[in-house]
Amino acid sequence: MALRLLEMVIPHDATASVGDLPSVNKVIERWDDQLNDKQSLVRMLVNAVDSEALLDDLENRFSDVNGFRLILLNVEATIPRPSVTVSETTDPATKSPERISREEIYHDVAQGANVTHVFLAQVVIATVVAAVGLLRNDNVVIIGAMVIAPLLGPNMSLCLATTLGDLKLAISSLKANVTGLAVAFVVSLIVGFLFVIDPSIESIKARTQVSGGDILLALASGTAGVLAFTSGAPAALIGVMVAVALLPPFVVFGLLVASGEFDAAKGALLLVATNVICVNLAGVLTFVAQGLRPRTWWEAERAKNSTRIAIATWCALLAILALLIYGAR
Template sequence: MRLVQLTVPTGKRETILEALDEREIDYVLTDEDSNREYAAVVYFPLPDPAVEPVLDELQSVGVDEDAYTVVVDAETVVSRRFEELRDEYENGDVETDRISRQELETEADDLTPTFGVYAIMTIISALVATAGLLLDSPAVVVGSMVIAPLIGPALGASVGTVIDDEELFKESVLYQAAGIVLAIAAAAVFAFVVRTTNVVPPGLEIDMVGEISERLTPDLLSLVIALGAGVAGIISIATGTSVALVGVMIAAALIPPAAAAGVALAWGQPSAAIGATALVMVNILSVNLAGLVTLWYAGYRPESLFSLGETEQRLRRRIVGLGVIVLVFAVFLGAITYASYSTGTFEQNAREEVEQVLSEDDFTEFQLLEFEVVMDENYPFLGPDRVVVTIGGPPGSSPPELADVLYERINRHADDEVDLEIRYVDVVER
C-alpha cells in the first residue's frame, strides 16, 4: 500500500478532485498557504498497482513535474472503499505486484551511490576478493561480494532504457565500465605487490589454487548465474522487496572473476586472464539483457505514449545487440566447456587403460598407486600435457615394455601427443 501526497496547482483543484472521485479514491485535502503557485495538498491511499495509472491520469489533467508528489509506504488502511479499490487493481498477474514506474526510477537512483563512493567501494571489494582468492578462502570471497556496490548500475541501465531515461542509462553504463576497469586494475596492482613482497609463497602457481583456477577456465553454467542475477535483481526492486541478497548475487558474477583476471595479470600470465575477463564481460552483459527483458515483461513503459514507439525500437535494438554479443561470448564459453569435457573424458579413459593394462597377465605383479593428468598452459582452452602414473611393484622391477604399452594405449584417447611419466615404487609385502 502507498500513501500519495500531492501538491495541487492553482486552478486545478476541482479537476484533480473530480479525477479522484471518479476512481472512488478516498482523500484528505488541506489548504496550502505558502504563497506559491499551489492551492492545496491532497493525501490519498492507493494499492501498489494503482499508483502508476493514477499518477499518469493526474499528470494528464494538469499535475506537472514541478509539483511535489511524494509516495510513501502505508502500513494499514482501514476503509471499505479502499478494499474495493484494491480488488479493482489487484488481479493476480505480474503487473499487480510491481511498484510504479515513478518509484522504480527512484529505486534505481537510490541504489547508485556517488561516483566517489562507488569507486572506493568497488576497489575495496576487489582487494578483499583478491586476498580471498590468493588465500583460497570462499568465505573471504563471499565477504567481498557483500560490500560491492554493483547492483545499482547493473540494473539502472535497464531501467533507464525501459522508462526512456537516457541520462540514467548513460550514467549506469559509465559506472559499469568504470567498475570493471577499477576492479581488474586494483586486483592486479594488489596481487603484484603481494607477489613481489613475498607475502605469498614465491613458488605459488595460481592454477593450483581452486578459487582462482575455476574462474580462469569458466564454462556455460556461468551464464545461468548472470541471467538469474539480472532477473532476480529487477524483480526485487520492481516489487519493492529487499535487494541486498540479490546485490550479493550480482557481485558474485562480477567481482571474483575480475579479481582473478587481475591476479593472472600480476603473475605475468595475460593468456590466463582471458577466460576470467570474458567471464566478467558475459556476466555484466547478461545481467543487463535479463533486466531489459524482465522489465518489459513486467509492463514498464515510458511516461509519454508518444515516446512509446521510439523507446520500444530502442529497447529492441539493445536487446538484439546484447543478445548477439552474449551469444558470441556463449560460444566462447561453450568452447571452454567442451575443452574441459574433452579433458575429463581423456582422464577417465586414460585411467581405465592403465588399470586394464595392469590387470593383464604380464603385469599382474604391479598395481596402480597414483594417477595424475598434468595440464598445459594454453589458457583458457586447457588440455592434457603429461600423464604421471605411479606404479608399485616388486623391488628392482621396472619392465620397459610396460612403459611402451601404457604410452601407446593412453595416446589412443588424446587428440595431440601426450607425454607419459612412470614412477616405480618398490612394494615389499611381509
C-alpha cells in the same frame, strides 16, 4: 500489500477535477486540506501496485498547473487497517502491474549511475575483500565482497535506461560501469603484484572457465536483481545475486594479469564478458515483462525501439561468446 501515500499541492479550484481521473477508483482514502488562500493539499492512500497509474493520471492532468507538486511516500503502517487492500479488475489492459511505481524504481536505480566518492570507495573495498577471499579460497569472505555490491547499481541502471529509452541515464550508467571496472582492475593488479598468485587455488581456477551453468547463473542474477528492485527489496539482498556474477571473476582477471598468467586471465575475462551480457539481457527482459514503460506515447515508442536494439545486441553478443566458449573445447 505495501501502501503509498500521495501528497499533491494544487490550486483550490483544481481539487474537484481529481475525482474525474480514471484511476481515482483505486484510491483507498482521500483527505483535502487548505494550505493558504490559493493552494490545497490533497492526500491519497493507495496500494503500491496502484500508485503508478494514479501518478501518471495526476501528472498528465496537472503538470502544467502553476504550483503543482506531487510527492510519493512509503507507508510503513496505518491504523486502522484499510478495508480495501487490492484493486479488483478483470480487464488485463487496466490491471495494475505487480510492482512498485516507475518513479520509485527510477529513483532507486538511477542513483547507481552516479560516480561518487562513496561508490569509488565501495569498489576499492569490495575488490580488496574479494581478492583476499580468493587468495584464501574462503567463500565466506568472497560473499562479504558481494554484499558491498558496487557494480550492482551501474548494471541495473543500464538495464532501466535501455528499457525506458533514457539516453542520458544510459551514458551515465556506462560511465559508472567503466569507472568501476577500471578501479577494480587497478586494485586487483596492485594486490596481484603484492602477493604470490597461485592459479591452482580452487576459487581462482573455477573463475577461469566458462560453462553453460555460468550463463544460466548470470541470467538468473540479472532477473533476480530486477525483480528485487521492482518489488522494493533492500539493495544488500539484491547485490549478492548480481555481484556473484560480476566482481569475483573480474578480480581474478586482474590478479592473473599481475602474475603473468595470461592464458588463464583470458578465461576469466571471457567469464566477465559473458556475465555482463547475460545480466543486462536478463535485466532488460525482466523490466519489459514487468510492464515498465515511459509515461507518454512518444517516449514509449522510443523506448520500444531502444529495447529491441538492446535485446538484439545482447543476444548476438551472447551467441558469439557461446560459439567461442564451446568452440574452444
